[in-house]
Amino acid sequence: xxxxxxxxxxVILFFLFICFAIDQSRxxxxxxxxxxVTVWKRIxxxxxxxxxxxxxxxxxxxxxxxxxNTGGITLIWYNGKLxxxxxxxxxxxxxxxCILEDYMNKKDENDSIxxxxxxxxxxxxxxxxxxxIYILDNSVYSNK
Numbered sequence: 001x002x003x004x005x006x007x008x009x010x011v012i013l014f015f016l017f018i019c020f021a022i023d024q025s026r027x028x029x030x031x032x033x034x035x036x037v038t039v040w041k042r043i044x045x046x047x048x049x050x051x052x053x054x055x056x057x058x059x060x061x062x063x064x065x066x067x068x069n070t071g072g073i074t075l076i077w078y079n080g081k082l083x084x085x086x087x088x089x090x091x092x093x094x095x096x097x098c099i100l101e102d103y104m105n106k107k108d109e110n111d112s113i114x115x116x117x118x119x120x121x122x123x124x125x126x127x128x129x130x131x132x133i134y135i136l137d138n139s140v141y142s143n144k
Contacts, residue, residue: 027138031077032129041069047135051082063098066091070136077129
């Protein structure tokens with residue numbers, strides 16, 4: 001009987017280790033000199049985008065973006081701020097001095113600064129420092 005309990009304990013520990021390892025899946029991307037971003041896909045369909053390298057095991061409590069694992073996100077580095085635009089729901093976690101700004105909060109102003117029209121299609125200006133990430137498969141396009 002003790003042998004079965006011990007074996008079951010090992011199986012449970014192994015399962016918990018695998019879940020923990022999967023939950024800690026992160027990717028790091030470089031924006032420009034000294035600026036990096038962590039994309040942390042978690043179990044349950046939630047993703048955190050953090051404007052620095054993040055190795056914590058709990059969700060960040062300040063200066064992060066919470067979004068879904070299946071969306072896309074564009075990060076624009078402009079005037080000391082990281083301006084964030086996403087194609088899905090997002091929440092900016094800002095508990096203090098945070099460099100993140102939601103693109104949609106100043107959409108008209110941001111459109112005039114960052115976009116140009118090419119035959120009626122809005123495109124990002126080529127001289128911007130930006131990073132576009134499709135979170136589901138970690139495909140990245142950058143213009144640094």
